[in-house]
Amino acid sequence: MNRPINEDETMRPRLYRYRLHRRDALRVLGLSGLTLLAACTSKSSSSEPDSTATSGGSSGDVSTAVPTTSSSGAATPSASTTAAATTPPKQGGKLAIAVDQEPPTLDPLASPSAITFTMTTSASESLLFLTDKRELQPWLAASYEATPDGMSVTFKLRDDVTFQDDTAFNADAVKWNLDRIVDPNFKAGASLSTLSGYTGADVIDPQTIKVNFKEPYAPFLTYAASPFLVFLSPEGTQKQGNEVTTKPITTGPYRFTEYVAKDHATMERWDGYKRKAPWSDHDGPGFLDSITWRFVPEAATRSTTVETGEVQVATPISSPQDIARFKSSKDVKIQQADWVGVPLVILLNTQKAPTDDVNVRKAINQAIDKQSMINTLFAGTGKEAYGYLAQALLPVPDLKDIYPFDPDKANQTLEDSGWKKSGDVREKNGQPLKLIFNTIDYGGGPDPTSEFIQGQLRAVGIDVEIKSQARPPFYEDNYNGATHATTIFLRIGEYDSIYSMFHSQYIGANFNWSRLNDPDIDKALQQGRQEMDPDKRKQLYADLEKKLMDVAPGVPLIDQYSVWALRSNVSGLKFNGFTYPIVSDLALS
DSSP, X not given: OOBSOOOOTTTOOOOOBBOOXXXXXXXXXXXXXXXXXXXTTSXXXXXXXEEEOXXXXXXXXXXXXXXXXXXOOOOOOOGGGSOOOSSOOOSOOEEEEEESSOOSOSOTTTOOOHHHHHXXXXXXXXXXXXXXXXXXXXXXXXXXXXXXXXXXXXXXXXXXXXXXXXOBOSHHHHHHHHHHHHOTTSOOOGGGGGGTTEEEEEEEETTEEEEEESSOOTTHHHHTTSTTSOOOOHHHHHHHXXXXXXXXXXXXXXXXXXXXXXXXXXXXXXXXXXXXXTTOSSBSSOSSSEEEEEEOOOHHHHHHHHHHTSSSEEOOOOOHHHHHHHHTOSSEEEEEEEOOSEEEEEEEOTTSTTTTSHHHHHHHHHHOOHHHHHHHHSTTOEEEOOSSSOTTTOOOGGGGGTXXXXXXXXXXXXXXXXXXXXXXXXXXXXXEOEEEEEEEOOSSSSOHHHHHHHHHHHTTTOEEEEEEEOHXXXXXHHHHTOSSEEEEEEOOOSGGGGHHHHOXXXXXSSSBTTOOOOHHHHHHHHHHHHOOOHHHHHHHHHHHHHHHHHHOSEEEEEEEEEEEXXXXXXXXXXXXXXXXXXXXXXXXX
């Protein structure tokens, strides 16, 4: 997700990687991504992050366009995103987490994949922190000030931070990391999209840096709190060479110490961490001695490992049977939170027949029973998506009634546009209504999501061929527009996440795989980046969602949940405002 999405091996399409064109930072979109999430019961009526100012003991909400300062207080996670601890956390112990795939790299600045950020969020740090209530707080920055025009942000850095190799974290280190991301010789991942329009950084003094953009860039403060824009030791990274891909040197409370390909990665508590993390209620590093991430692609095996105690935590959990069993178990509990960003969607190629016909695209929207998909494939761990931004990020109730499940209406839409039944498959001008659906082959057989969609569309006379293949050709087909459809989701907690999906400059890159080229939508996406008033910006994106639904470059399917299974003696799992897990406060009782 390259791209920022994690591929769930059995139940979900994981297409969130980024193919960031290294030669031009502007071609790399704003992930990822994405990103990305709000807690399942948190208030998300406004997706604009709040900056909580706590200077002089008072607090208030300010928009990202207004200068803000804040001391580095700790954020208290809400009950909706924190596993209740039955006993006070104890120090020590080793814990293992089973995840569904191996990351392409552990260098957070080079990765396009959500699995990397799942693993590195608790070992790395950003300038700001986005809480599960979508409030911005200082982190590596002690304070920050954004100019009203949105073209620069000045960060005052903390003076008590060092990297895990004991070198200094300072303005020079921040600048080195930012410049590394946009260096055309560096294969940046999701991080590149966070710096769209970056023109450089000015080191004012050792603890002050000013980050500049060529035009107003409203999303930047949110991205400055993302797991995609974190900081590595300049000195250590240059010395270690390729080892940065398995043992990045960061500033966080845990550091990676071991990596065994196709098996596991281990991070150990770094006792040099003396500060209080924004999400934590205690000073210093985590409670556990070590956390091992085990790569377990097979869903049933992943569930079994946590059930037997071979691992203490596992994600994703998607089997209806497993979830039902764990919810009634005394030994295993389920914890979940809403993903923010772009929900699971089908992207439809708007430049390749027959999906170049808007009526075909609209009929596909009408023909898919999303709730049935949620019930049968996702064990109810999600809700119907109505737009291209998750409801937890931007709820737009009016979208709900645009494309309700209605196969009769889908049939009529196709009939009215000249696609006539000829046996089971419709035809027009002698051409069958046939789509090629592009998916990744993870070695476990055809993707259930694509098979479900295949059956739904067949019922209205659309023939779907599933093309299941390895990642490299999968991406090349998407970049080249060689197929008609694919699925994607982006774990990015910003409205701007749809810029890369639908702006014409990303045709042939991540993630405009629908190959949408619409000047009005391009203009609205650009306005969204430049509008600094939060209320106006929110309305702009709500209006944009309605335009996109009319053009139908895809099919919003499911607002997904991040679902975790934990042994009953595990406490302290939290999520940030991007719905990435924070495991540094996990403890065993």
